[in-house]
Amino acid sequence: MNYPIHADTLFRNGTVITIDRARPRAEAVAIANGRILAVGTVTELDTLVGPKTRVVELDGRTLIPGFHDAHDHMIGFGLQLQMVPTNASATRTIDAIVESLGRRADETPAGAWVRGAGYDDNKLAPSRHPTRADLDRASTDHPIFLRHTSGHMAVVNSCALALIGVNAGTPDPDGGRIVRDQAGNPTGLLLETAMHLVTKRFHPHPHTELVEALAAANDVYVREGITSHTEAGIGYLSDLEAIAYREAVDTGRLKVRSTLMVRAESLERLQGSGDEEGFALTLGVGTGWGDDRLRLGAVKMFSDGSLIGQTAAMSEGYVGAPDNQGLFTTPRETLRDWILRAHRSGWQCAVHAIGDIAVSFILDCYEEALQDAPRADHRHRIEHCAITRPETLERIARLGVVPVPQQRFIGELGDGFLRVLGRERVRWCYVQRSYLDHGIELPGSSDRYVVRGTPLLGIHDAVNQVTDAGEPFSPEEALTADEALRAFTLGSAFASFDERNKGSIEAGKLADVVVLDADPTRVDPRSIRDISVVLTMIGGEIVFEGEA
Incomplete structure (x- = not known):
C-alpha cells in the first residue's frame, strides 16, 4: 500500500x-x-x-492503546499528594498515624490545618477508626482533618470540632452523620455530608493550588500509561476547577486528555421560548462541549454513601449492624428531578449509586426519563454500581445504561467488603463478567484518590479476583486479560462517547x-x-x- x-x-x-x-x-x-x-x-x-x-x-515489547480511567478525581489526587499519607503502605497502626500527623504538626504554624488522607480502618491495628482523642495526641494546637480512603468519612480532633462548633447538641446534617459515643459526645468521626462542616473551612482551594495539583497528578498518570481520564465531578473543591483545567492544558502542564463531569448543583434552570425549559450551564453549554484535550462530560449526582463506611443504601443491613441499611445522601425527589431535567436537556447523567436500593432507584429514574423523552443513545451511567442482583443486570442491559465499576476495589478494598457484606452478598459486589454476559460494554476505572489508580493493578484484580490479603473475592466474575484491557481502553472511551477517536489502535x-x-x-x-x-x-x- x-x-x-x-x-x-x-x-x-x-x-x-x-x-x-x-x-x-x-x-x-x-x-x-x-x-x-x-x-x-x-x-x-x-x-x-x-x-x-x-x-x-x-x-x-508490547504496544497497546493508552489507558483510559473512566472515573477518577485527578485534582483531588494531586492535592492529596501534599497531605500526610496514612494508607496501608505508609501506616499500619493508629499510633503510626498519630506519629505521622504529629511530625507534620511540628512543621506547621499553630492554628493552621494539618491534613492527612488514606487510612482504612479494616487494615489498621487495632481494627477501628481513629478518634478525636487519638488525634489529640498528635496536636491540640492545630485542627486536624484525617480523610478515610473511601472519601466518604473523616476523623477530626478536638481542636477542629471546637473550630466548627460541633458538640453533643449539634444535630446530624441531612445526608450525613456525626458519630457519637455512649454519652452522646462526638467521637470525631464524620460520615458523608457531615464532613462538609469541616471541608468548607478550607474550600475553595486557591486557583494556583489546583493548577499545581493537576501538574503533579499528570506526572504520575503518564508514568502509569494513562492517556485519558474522566474527572468524576468538578465544582466540589472550587468553582474555578474548570478554569484550572483549562490553564493546565494551555500551559502544557496537563497532557492527559480530560473529560469533566459537572456537579448537578452547578446547573441552572434556563428558560427558552414559550414552555421550553433547560437544565444547563449558562448559555446552554452541555455534554460534549470542548475539544479532544478538554471537554465536558456527564452531569454528576450522588445518591448514597459507601460500602466501607456502611452508608451505601442497602435492602438489608450490614454484617454486625443489621439495623443499619445506609442512607441516601441526596433526597430521592431531588435526584429524580435532576435526572428528568438533565435528560430532557440532552445531558448524559452519571449518578453515584453503590447499594442495591440506590442502584434500583436510579434505574427507576432513568426508565421514567426515557419513557418521558425517548433517546436512543443516552449512555446514562451509574458510577460504581456496586451491588447488582441478577434482575438489576437485566434492567441495566435493557435500558442501555453504562455501569462504571472500579476493578482495583477488588484488591484494595475487597477485604473490607467481605467484612461488611459477608460472603453471600459479595457475589453481587463489583461484578465484571456478569456485565459482559449481558452484552454490556464494561469500562475500567479506579476512583483514584480512593485507591491506587495504576490501570495495570485494576487489570490484575479484574483477572485474578483476589484481595490484597489473599482472599478469593468473586472467582466466577474473573475476566480474561484481553477483556480487562478492553475495559481500560475502548470500554472507557465508550462510556464517554469517544470510541470513534480513541480506545483502540486503528488508522x-x-x-x-x-x-x-x-x-x-x-x-x-x-x-x-x-x-x-x-x-x-x-x-x-x-x-x-x-x-x-
Missing part, C-alpha cells in the same frame, strides 16, 4: 494489541500528525519511514499509545501487576519514556 506522507514515528518489531476486533494483533504502527496513520506488518509500514521519522524498536484514531515491557495476555496472570510502562505517547508526543 502506498501512503502520501511519511510517518513521524514508527513502532515496529514487537507485539501490538490493537483492541480492534477486525485486526486484534499487528507488528507495527505508524504515527503522523498526532493520529494513527497505519497499522500492519513491518514490511508494509517500513515504506513510511522518511528522513525525519523516529523509529522506535519495540524489541519484543485515523488519536495517537495515544503505551509501550509495556511484557504482554499482559501472555504472562502468568498473577504477575500482571508487575508489568512496567516503558513509554507513553499522547497525540503523537512522547510524554513519558522510562528505561529501556
Whole structure:
C-alpha cells in the first residue's frame, strides 16, 4: 500500500494489541500528525519511514492503546499528594498515624490545618477508626482533618470540632452523620455530608493550588500509561476547577486528555421560548462541549454513601449492624428531578449509586426519563454500581445504561467488603463478567484518590479476583486479560462517547499509545501487576519514556 506522507514515528518489531476486533494483533504502527496513520506488518509500514521519522524498536515489547480511567478525581489526587499519607503502605497502626500527623504538626504554624488522607480502618491495628482523642495526641494546637480512603468519612480532633462548633447538641446534617459515643459526645468521626462542616473551612482551594495539583497528578498518570481520564465531578473543591483545567492544558502542564463531569448543583434552570425549559450551564453549554484535550462530560449526582463506611443504601443491613441499611445522601425527589431535567436537556447523567436500593432507584429514574423523552443513545451511567442482583443486570442491559465499576476495589478494598457484606452478598459486589454476559460494554476505572489508580493493578484484580490479603473475592466474575484491557481502553472511551477517536489502535484514531515491557495476555496472570510502562505517547508526543 502506498501512503502520501511519511510517518513521524514508527513502532515496529514487537507485539501490538490493537483492541480492534477486525485486526486484534499487528507488528507495527505508524504515527503522523498526532493520529494513527497505519497499522500492519513491518514490511508494509517500513515504506513510511522518511528522513525525519523516529523509529522506535519495540524489541519484543508490547504496544497497546493508552489507558483510559473512566472515573477518577485527578485534582483531588494531586492535592492529596501534599497531605500526610496514612494508607496501608505508609501506616499500619493508629499510633503510626498519630506519629505521622504529629511530625507534620511540628512543621506547621499553630492554628493552621494539618491534613492527612488514606487510612482504612479494616487494615489498621487495632481494627477501628481513629478518634478525636487519638488525634489529640498528635496536636491540640492545630485542627486536624484525617480523610478515610473511601472519601466518604473523616476523623477530626478536638481542636477542629471546637473550630466548627460541633458538640453533643449539634444535630446530624441531612445526608450525613456525626458519630457519637455512649454519652452522646462526638467521637470525631464524620460520615458523608457531615464532613462538609469541616471541608468548607478550607474550600475553595486557591486557583494556583489546583493548577499545581493537576501538574503533579499528570506526572504520575503518564508514568502509569494513562492517556485519558474522566474527572468524576468538578465544582466540589472550587468553582474555578474548570478554569484550572483549562490553564493546565494551555500551559502544557496537563497532557492527559480530560473529560469533566459537572456537579448537578452547578446547573441552572434556563428558560427558552414559550414552555421550553433547560437544565444547563449558562448559555446552554452541555455534554460534549470542548475539544479532544478538554471537554465536558456527564452531569454528576450522588445518591448514597459507601460500602466501607456502611452508608451505601442497602435492602438489608450490614454484617454486625443489621439495623443499619445506609442512607441516601441526596433526597430521592431531588435526584429524580435532576435526572428528568438533565435528560430532557440532552445531558448524559452519571449518578453515584453503590447499594442495591440506590442502584434500583436510579434505574427507576432513568426508565421514567426515557419513557418521558425517548433517546436512543443516552449512555446514562451509574458510577460504581456496586451491588447488582441478577434482575438489576437485566434492567441495566435493557435500558442501555453504562455501569462504571472500579476493578482495583477488588484488591484494595475487597477485604473490607467481605467484612461488611459477608460472603453471600459479595457475589453481587463489583461484578465484571456478569456485565459482559449481558452484552454490556464494561469500562475500567479506579476512583483514584480512593485507591491506587495504576490501570495495570485494576487489570490484575479484574483477572485474578483476589484481595490484597489473599482472599478469593468473586472467582466466577474473573475476566480474561484481553477483556480487562478492553475495559481500560475502548470500554472507557465508550462510556464517554469517544470510541470513534480513541480506545483502540486503528488508522485515523488519536495517537495515544503505551509501550509495556511484557504482554499482559501472555504472562502468568498473577504477575500482571508487575508489568512496567516503558513509554507513553499522547497525540503523537512522547510524554513519558522510562528505561529501556
